[in-house]
Amino acid sequence: MTMSFFDQFASQSFLGIPLIAIAMALPWVLYPSPSSRWINNRLITIQGWLINRFTNQLMLPLNVGGHKWALLLASLMVFLITINMLGLLPYTFTPTTQLSLNMGFAVPLWLATVIIGMRNQPTIALGHLLPEGTPTPLIPMLIIIETISLLVRPLALGVRLTANLTAGHLLIQLITTAVFVLLPTMPTVAILTAIVLFLLTLLEVAVAMIQAYVFVLLLSLYLQENV
Template identity: 80%
Template sequence: MALSFFDQFMSPVFMGIPLMALALTLPWILFPTPTLRWLNNRLLTLQNWFIGRFTHELFLPVNVPGHKWALLLASLMLFLISLNMLGLLPYTFTPTTQLSLNMGLAVPFWLATVIIGMRNQPTESLGHLLPEGTPTLLIPVLIIIETISLFIRPLALGVRLTANLTAGHLLIQLIATAASVLLPLMPTVAILTGILLFLLTLLEVAVAMIQAYVFVLLLSLYLQENV
């Protein structure tokens, strides 16, 4: 029986035991840990430069009270990049193609930013629901629209990450299947398809990194509105 292309997105199970927890903990093992030496090696230096540069760019527009989130959001960025990149390797699984996992990450972080805004500056946070200078007749309608847009933010975060990774992986599998079918029939076309597959794989690597950055960047923008 032919398997569906979407079977690659199913959560892996080994002897009845879900392997999602293993897939979530594996990236942390792959990162090099700091040493007690005065000088780090090249890999640690590159990693520290990347984290520092990313954190600086991410929190540049954020107010000083929001800088307390630097360690948390930088860790989330590395975690998402690791999961997305590991999913491109053979015989691996991408947990971030599961909407449940992405929503489990998006909802608590979004809710934390909202709670911080309501606790520290409730007037400014509620003021985002009604733009200044709104005509009186449009006030109820705009409040309803802005409230819906506020509650749809975590859904947009989770669906964006899931949809981009799922579409990229599915397209790679479709083109790889076409290349394997065309190889004995039309070798020239199969070679061209293989080149296209290689370029698409490079694009998917970029998408995996960009989507992790966009996820954390949007969280920092939500944080900026509430600090």
């Protein structure tokens, strides 16, 4: 049977257990739990420092009402980074290449920010649909455009994360295939291609972290408009 490059994004099963379930549960096992002692080991100290720095940076532009989301957004950030990074290892599966999973994260969180805005400050939330100083003939059109842009936000969140990770994985697989094909006939070209593959892998590590940060950052910006 001919294998497709897109077969790597199909969720397989092992002993009746879906691989996507194992991939989503694994990150929580890798992180050590902080203890109640005054002095912890270096790993727990670095882990706590990084999470605190990220949370402070993320919550800085938000009002006090938005600080309740600190734990949720920080956990989501750590979860997405870990899944994206583990997906770069051989014989692993990346759940965030599935649009359904990313939309499952994006839609409820985006909807929660909209509901919070409508409940706490409905006038300001609805005011975002019509920029100040708009000419009267353009008011219906602008309201429709702003409403569509509001509804497209969760789709943009999910598609952005899916597309970037999927494209990176496909490109790595294509270049890896080229290296194996060129190695018997043109070893010099294969070595140069392998160097490009190594640099691309480093780039994908950066993309895995940046896309997780962008996902959470955009959610915080949506929250900032509604608190």
